[in-house]
Amino acid sequence: MKTSYRKVVIKIGSNVLTRDNGLPDLERIEHLVSQLSCLKKKGVEVIVISSGAVASGRSLIKVQEKQNTVAARQLLASIGQIKLINTYMRLFERHDLLCSQVLVTKEDFRDRMHYLNIKNCLEILLQHHVVPIVNENDVVSVTELMFTDNDELAGLVASMLNADALLILSNVDGIYDGDPKAAGTKVIERVEPGSNHLSSFITTSKSGFGRGGMVTKLSMAQKIAKLGIPVHIANGKKENIILDVFAGQAVHTQFLPEKITSGKKKWIAHSENSATGVVKLNEGAKQALISGKASSLLPVGIVNVQSEFQKGDIIKLVDEHDVLIGLGIAEYGSDKARERLGEKGQRPLVHYNYFYAVL
Structure with a gap:
């Protein structure tokens, strides 16, 4: 690795983990786990924020169209989370690694005591060389109790653990300087601190199976970079993307960090709702x-x-x-x-x- 990152948070979006039909892409998950395991073998602490519970549930049970949206999400997530974590466990075991499941809700971060409880849990897992697989608990997280999406959760965890970097894997190469489908449009590869003009390049539409779009990714990335943590947005559908990003060999968007802030300030930054x-x-x-x-x-x-x-x-x-x-x-x-x-x-x-x- 060209970078000196020793602790990284990697968020894997629904659009990376699923096929066009909305079902899990097991080959893609296997390839991602292989890269994550490679990082671990190099001595890097890895925390994974993984979507995909609802998609996994969709592969196991058919939900009636007339079913309430929230209830359907709870049903699919409850069933799918078991399959998702078992998939990760089986794949990490092939590399002689342990992973764990950490399900959280927004309520778990509502005050300093709860915040530190989650932090202590993740730190003890890392001390024992376990890969935490963190996901929002969609079974109990509904409406106002939900994170905007897992990008928000990833940013919170990266801040909490004082990570050296946050990598967000989506189904695009990064943030473009125009319409990605238009000729001549390029990926903005470096975003300097204080850059506030990028939102004009981004459409507000959401894509595929995730809750969030590039607008929320941009907002969260700027916030985390302001707290002193570099943020990378890259295409998780590309082969070897995780290792290539950290080796400086992948076209993607990197948000350069401002000066590092204290752990207390990082907690405060995420506490608007409380x-x-x-x-x-x-x-x-x-x-x-x-x-x-x-x-x-x-x-x-x-x-x-x-x-x-x-x-x-x-x-x-x-x-x-x-x-x-x-x-x-x-x-x-x-x-x-x-x-x-x-x-x-x-x-x-x-x-x-x-x-x-x-x-």
């Missing part, structure tokens, strides 16, 4: 926080405390137009924050070390 309070800031406080300098949120910059929260809670910081500026951990509760509203010389409500800028 934030309890909302605090409105004036323009001066907003500019200070998004300037890139080490600035904490002082009460003098607070316009309004819009909802209740306690010390240690994740809170949202919004500007005077209710646009989200960032997320942070409250140093004290909403009652004290209201008492100190607009006052100078008070200690920060959110310290810089525990603030993550969204803008």
Whole structure:
């Protein structure tokens, strides 16, 4: 490997694992496992985020068209997850490797304690040279409890484990500078930090059997790169793609990382859905926080405390137009924050070390 990556998270999408008819592509899965095993033999820690439970279920049972969509997904996932993990287990055993099943929901990441429980579980598996196969638990994850897709879950796991890289395998070569079907269109191979123009190149349509599209991949990749982790998007249908990406020999899109942030900030970055309070800031406080300098949120910059929260809670910081500026951990509760509203010389409500800028 040309890269010095020692811990990688690899997300394998539904479109990579399935054939055109929606059934599992066992030859493709076998080829991917062979590459993953090769990484393991080179001493690389590998965490796999794998879709495919619903597709595996589809190969075992026929669902009536009139069946409720959520119920059908639960049925197929419940049956299919067994087949999927057994397929992985059988294939990894051929390479004298163990894999494990880790099923999670968004609720499992709702607070710091649950977050650390998942982290500790994954770390003990890696310490024992086991390959964790992580997937969303579609049996209990419905509607608002669901991740946007497994791209979101992959980004969260990569941040949580402080991975050296995240590789997202899709059914396209990466992000293109135009319509992929148009003549002369090329893959954007390097995305520098702070590049915000890429969304104009991407269609909003979703493809194949996955929940997410390239828009969510772009958003997540930029977020993870901002946290200091390089992100690669590549075509999982290509032969030897995993090894070629890490050897620098595959055409794909790579998001270059910004400076590495702390583990606490990485957790905060993924905590928008579990934030309890909302605090409105004036323009001066907003500019200070998004300037890139080490600035904490002082009460003098607070316009309004819009909802209740306690010390240690994740809170949202919004500007005077209710646009989200960032997320942070409250140093004290909403009652004290209201008492100190607009006052100078008070200690920060959110310290810089525990603030993550969204803008």
